[in-house]
Amino acid sequence: PHWGKERIYNMVENRPDWCISRQRGWGIPIPIFYCKQCNHTIADQDIINYVADRFEQHGADFWFSEDTKNLLPPDARCPECEGKEFDREKDILDVWFDSGVSYAAVLEKTDNLAYPADMYLEGSDQHRGWFHSSILTSVETRNQAPYKSVLTHGFVVDGKGEKMAKSKGNVIAPEKIIKAYGVDVLRLWVASADYREDIRISDEILKRLSESYRKIRNTCRFLLGNLCDFDPDQKVDYQNLEEIDRWALHQLYHLAARVTKAYSSYEFHTIYHLLHNFCVTDLSAIYLDILKDKLYCSNADTDSRKASQTTLLYILTTLIKLMAPILPFTAEELWRYLPPDEEREESVHLSGFPQLDQRYSNTQLHEKWQRLFQTRDVVLKVIEEKRADKLIGNSLEAEVNLEAPDKLFLFLKDCQNILEDLFIVSKVTVSELSSGKDLTLEASLDSLKVGVSRTNSKKCERCWKYNESVGEDKDHPLICHRCAQAVKGNS
Numbered sequence: 001p002h003w004g005k006e007r008i009y010n011m012v013e014n015r016p017d018w019c020i021s022r023q024r025g026w027g028i029p030i031p032i033f034y035c036k037q038c039n040h041t042i043a044d045q046d047i048i049n050y051v052a053d054r055f056e057q058h059g060a061d062f063w064f065s066e067d068t069k070n071l072l073p074p075d076a077r078c079p080e081c082e083g084k085e086f087d088r089e090k091d092i093l094d095v096w097f098d099s100g101v102s103y104a105a106v107l108e109k110t111d112n113l114a115y116p117a118d119m120y121l122e123g124s125d126q127h128r129g130w131f132h133s134s135i136l137t138s139v140e141t142r143n144q145a146p147y148k149s150v151l152t153h154g155f156v157v158d159g160k161g162e163k164m165a166k167s168k169g170n171v172i173a174p175e176k177i178i179k180a181y182g183v184d185v186l187r188l189w190v191a192s193a194d195y196r197e198d199i200r201i202s203d204e205i206l207k208r209l210s211e212s213y214r215k216i217r218n219t220c221r222f223l224l225g226n227l228c229d230f231d232p233d234q235k236v237d238y239q240n241l242e243e244i245d246r247w248a249l250h251q252l253y254h255l256a257a258r259v260t261k262a263y264s265s266y267e268f269h270t271i272y273h274l275l276h277n278f279c280v281t282d283l284s285a286i287y288l289d290i291l292k293d294k295l296y297c298s299n300a301d302t303d304s305r306k307a308s309q310t311t312l313l314y315i316l317t318t319l320i321k322l323m324a325p326i327l328p329f330t331a332e333e334l335w336r337y338l339p340p341d342e343e344r345e346e347s348v349h350l351s352g353f354p355q356l357d358q359r360y361s362n363t364q365l366h367e368k369w370q371r372l373f374q375t376r377d378v379v380l381k382v383i384e385e386k387r388a389d390k391l392i393g394n395s396l397e398a399e400v401n402l403e404a405p406d407k408l409f410l411f412l413k414d415c416q417n418i419l420e421d422l423f424i425v426s427k428v429t430v431s432e433l434s435s436g437k438d439l440t441l442e443a444s445l446d447s448l449k450v451g452v453s454r455t456n457s458k459k460c461e462r463c464w465k466y467n468e469s470v471g472e473d474k475d476h477p478l479i480c481h482r483c484a485q486a487v488k489g490n491s
Contacts, residue, residue, distance in 0.1 A: 004152050007127045008135065018136065020097045027092030029063040033072065037083035044079075047072060063088070100133030103146040120147040124154060151266055153195035159202025172201055181210050184327045188213050191268040191326045212276050213330075216323070219279040220334050222288060223316040226295050230309040232341045238359055242304060244418065245311040246362060247369045248287045251278070252315050253360035259322045260353060268326065275323055283315070286373065290421050297463040299486040313339065318354045372415060372422060374445055375402075379423050382450040392454050396465055398425045401451040403433040408444035426455050426466040462487070 021030060031051040033042040050073050054062055063071065068088045077084060107115040116138075122130055131150055138146035157163055158170040165171065177186045189209045193199040238246070255278050262270040291308055298305045317338065324331035328349065335348040345351040379402075383395050392398050400423055404412050409432040412419070419428040433449060458470035460480040469481035476484040 004124075004127065004150055008131055008150070011128055011132055012135065015132075018094075020094045021091035022094050023090075024092050026060075026064065027095065028060065028098050030089045030091055030093055032089040033068070033076075033086040034089070035078035035081060035083045036085040036087060038078060038081040040078055040080040042078065042086065047076065096129060096133040097137065099130050100137045103134065103138060107146075115142075116145060117147045119149045119151055121151045121153075124152045126152065154198035157198045157200055159200055159205060161198065161200060172203075177206060181206060181213075182329075184330050185210050185213050187326055187328075188272065192272040194269050212272075213327075215284075216276060216279045216327075217330060219283050219288075220316060220319060220330075222284075223312050223319075224334060224337055227309060227312055227316070227339050229300060230306070230313065230339050232313065232339050234306055234310075235313070236303065236307040236310045238357065240303070241307045241311060243365065243369070244287065244290060244421075245307055246360075246365055248282070248311055249314060249356075249360040250362050250366050251282045251287075252318055253356045253358075255282075256318055256322060256354050256356055263325070271322075271326065275319070279319075289424065293421060293424075293463060293465070297483060297486065299489040301489065318356065320348050321351060321354045324348045371411065372418075375408075375412065375448070376422055378445065378448055379450050379452075382452050383423075383425070386452045392452070394464070395424050396426050396459075397454055398452050399427040399455045400425050400429070401453070402428065402430045403449035403451070404430065405433045405444050405447045408448060409433065426457065 031048045033047070034040070035042065051063075051071060054071070068086055071088060072086060076086070078086075103115055103117060107113045107117055120126075120131055120134065126132075131147075131152075134146045138144060155163070158168075158172075162168070162170065174186060177189075185206065189201065189206060190199075192209060192212075238249075241249070255274060259271050259274050262268070262274065294305055294308055316334070320331045320334050320338075331348050338344065379400060380395075383392070383398055383400075386392050386398065387395075400419075402412060402419075409430065412430045416428065416430055419430070420426065433447065455466040457466040457468050459466050460470050460478070460483055462479040462483040465480065467480040467482075470479065471477050472481060473479070473484040476487060479487070
């Protein structure tokens, strides 16, 4: 986190000299020798390299098990007195020195890795440990930090915030979680927590996360299920999509931008909340709720239905890519059931992050639909009140009459063809209400009058809407005109 850099800086700035030797029975030795004759200290690079080569062949115990003479080259001499007998250094290196030079042992010795590291990742206690010792040794020997970034995390504690211990009986093993909920729920729990602090875990927390996971998964299942008869070669161009579809792509565009930014800054809990809210609110509560009638009841070959399926495919493909780092198994399973497309990678984990068309970002359209959703909220509140009064049951039993002042009237009248689907009712009428004031659209909402009555029309047994055209088609007397056309078109 942002305070980590300052914490490391202050620790380095105020630290005393570092004594790197320790008096222990075993560890990484300090490869220095002392002449027995004149007590001269020998710290020669060639001798150090010779010892290192023997270590590589025989392991760390070599230093402690062999005689001193076997640790040195056969022709070793004291540079001061030409003596041939030596004592070895008995102190070992501080273990923090060992870990503090891991970049040299790992990054600089491995072909597919590079120094400095992109990131050092460890617990918050390593500000004074590994992060600290690594930067000291690296700056001293290489004049730069061994890492480009540092990420620290808290520790896992139980639901009450207490440290886990077997003696307390509050330890939850990962295997138990995986068996009960699946590995992706465990990963989602990790991602959902703000790791900069200690992370709590309990059965209750896991149950909540499992429910959130199911909402994300079920939303994706709905999208996938409504693509079962869709051919990607029949995708509709963006400019030919309906407004509600383009609104959904606007929301998707900005979701992808925020999620990508969150991944770049390691804000994984933000990603969890963004994905969950998009699935639950933007999709399930709004877009898909409005779309269900079209998806279920329209003729399969209508341009409108194909436009919505095109949008669903864009949304699902993007969601899969965005969730893949956190929910890899769920993402891969969804990916394999997408409609066949020769241009698609075999695995989601072989694909790139989503790069969405900038046309999807349409602020003007977004503002228009925000006003429509504000109107929808007012209408749905009245519908719920009528439902509570037993005037209607399902919202499709309702006819809605809107009396709107001035600018709001013109706005709603211009959008009247989408209001029935937006409110999920059988009929909407819009009339003008004279206010005598020049109200803005936002202010007009306070003056909007909403009337809800039970419809007198017959119920279509196919789409469940109430419509005056039910019974007009002699071949299909129990369904409305639209459904009759769809049935005939599919027959």
